[in-house]
Amino acid sequence: MERIPVSGPWITQKEIDYVSDAVAHAWYGNANIYHERFERAFARYVGVRFAASLPSCTSAIHLSLLALGIGRGDEVVVPDITWIASAAPITYVGATPVFADVDPKTWCLSAKSVAECITPKTKAVILVDLYGNMPDMDALRVVTSRHGIAVIEDAAEAIGSEFNQRKAGGFGDTGVFSFHGSKTLTTGEGGMLVTDREDLYRRALFLRDHGRPPGDKMFFNTEVAYKYKMSSMQAALGLAQLERIEELISRKRQIFAWYQRELADLEGWVTLNHEASGTKNTYWMITAIVDSKYGIEKAGLMERMNEKNIDCRPFFYPLSSLPAYEDLEQAQYARRRNKVSYKISPYGINLPSSLKLTEDKVKYVCESFKGILQP
Numbered sequence: 381m382e383r384i385p386v387s388g389p390w391i392t393q394k395e396i397d398y399v400s401d402a403v404a405h406a407w408y409g410n411a412n413i414y415h416e417r418f419e420r421a422f423a424r425y426v427g428v429r430f431a432a433s434l435p436s437c438t439s440a441i442h443l444s445l446l447a448l449g450i451g452r453g454d455e456v457v458v459p460d461i462t463w464i465a466s467a468a469p470i471t472y473v474g475a476t477p478v479f480a481d482v483d484p485k486t487w488c489l490s491a492k493s494v495a496e497c498i499t500p501k502t503k504a505v506i507l508v509d510l511y512g513n514m515p516d517m518d519a520l521r522v523v524t525s526r527h528g529i530a531v532i533e534d535a536a537e538a539i540g541s542e543f544n545q546r547k548a549g550g551f552g553d554t555g556v557f558s559f560h561g562s563k564t565l566t567t568g569e570g571g572m573l574v575t576d577r578e579d580l581y582r583r584a585l586f587l588r589d590h591g592r593p594p595g596d597k598m599f600f601n602t603e604v605a606y607k608y609k610m611s612s613m614q615a616a617l618g619l620a621q622l623e624r625i626e627e628l629i630s631r632k633r634q635i636f637a638w639y640q641r642e643l644a645d646l647e648g649w650v651t652l653n654h655e656a657s658g659t660k661n662t663y664w665m666i667t668a669i670v671d672s673k674y675g676i677e678k679a680g681l682m683e684r685m686n687e688k689n690i691d692c693r694p695f696f697y698p699l700s701s702l703p704a705y706e707d708l709e710q711a712q713y714a715r716r717r718n719k720v721s722y723k724i725s726p727y728g729i730n731l732p733s734s735l736k737l738t739e740d741k742v743k744y745v746c747e748s749f750k751g752i753l754q755p
């Protein structure tokens with residue numbers, strides 16, 4: 381069996397045609413044609429007024445925090461279980477990350493834990509739609525509106541997911557997406573900031589272009605800011621992928637259904653991604669948490685899968701456990717507080733979830749996985 385990658389895109393002739401067209405024509409007066417089409421179509425898809433294309437989701441979180449005026453002395457709550465990119469921009473702006481626990485079923489931010497983390501210094505919550513799932517947005521909204529706290533929704537992994545028929549990315553003051561090569565919709569590298577708030581949108585456009593508003597006096601900067609722009613080739617690729625988004629999401633859901641069927645006999649021993657009623661999970665990464673009674677942790681599982689030529693990823697480590705945050709006082713509190721994060725993280729792996737995965741390959745992965753668990 382050839383090596384099975386953990387993730388990867390689904391590129392068709394449409395994407396190749398759009399990118400070729402951008403390479404040939406998106407220059408001079410046409411330099412922005414694909415950005416404009418991609419941004420407009422993306423905002424419409426998410427159901428928000430504005431979308432700004434960026435080089436990454438990390439830069440979208442950075443600009444969200446800056447546009448919200450968050451900085452030194454402020455605290456921002458973020459889930460302990462996520463990729464560090466959700467939290468790193470908090471440090472970029474001089475604020476302090478506060479790591480809240482996750483819900484044992486959705487693996488997304490727990491509203492109860494957020495409530496416990498709030499202090500007079502809390503200015504925002506970054507909630508993360510982990511692995512394509514959605515947190516309980518109603519419960520979170522109760523907490524954030526009670527305290528008047530801004531919300532950034534990190535939908536990097538969740539394009540097309542839904543909570544009560546509303547799309548991921550539309551729940552916060554801003555929503556942010558990643559189009560990294562591993563994501564359901566990819567531009568190779570890339571990101572998007574979406575919002576209904578015109579003030580935040582205008583500020584993000586200003587900050588992404590070295591501190592000058594679009595169409596302003598040439599080479600005349602009123603603030604020192606950032607160069608956070610997407611190329612037209614990436615925008616063209618993104619537009620083509622967005623025009624195929626339903627197909628991409630259906631494939632992800634199909635892949636999950638194959639895993640669910642093949643691993644059904646391990647129910648109670650292996651937990652796969654959850655889909656609460658009223659939620660649509662787009663299963664960016666098919667994830668399995670194995671019962672601790674098997675006595676094998678994620679590194680061991682990955683090593684054994686690797687022997688079968690299967691590429692897996694570890695479930696995210698709690699951010700508060702990483703050397704990067706070793707000296708942070710907030711990480712010490714989190715290590716004691718976040719029981720769920722610390723309980724599930726050692727036993728989770730992401731199984732191959734590439735969009736080009738076939739049913740036969742899923743069967744092979746599942747047989748290998750079961751073989752490791754039941755020697």
Ligand SMILES: Cc1ncc(COP(=O)(O)O)c(C=O)c1O
Binds near residue numbers: 435462534536537560
């Ligand atoms: C939850 C989450 N947030 C943020 C990011 C950062 O995205 P990017 O790599 O586009 O900056 C990722 C990317 O993997 C992610 O999974």
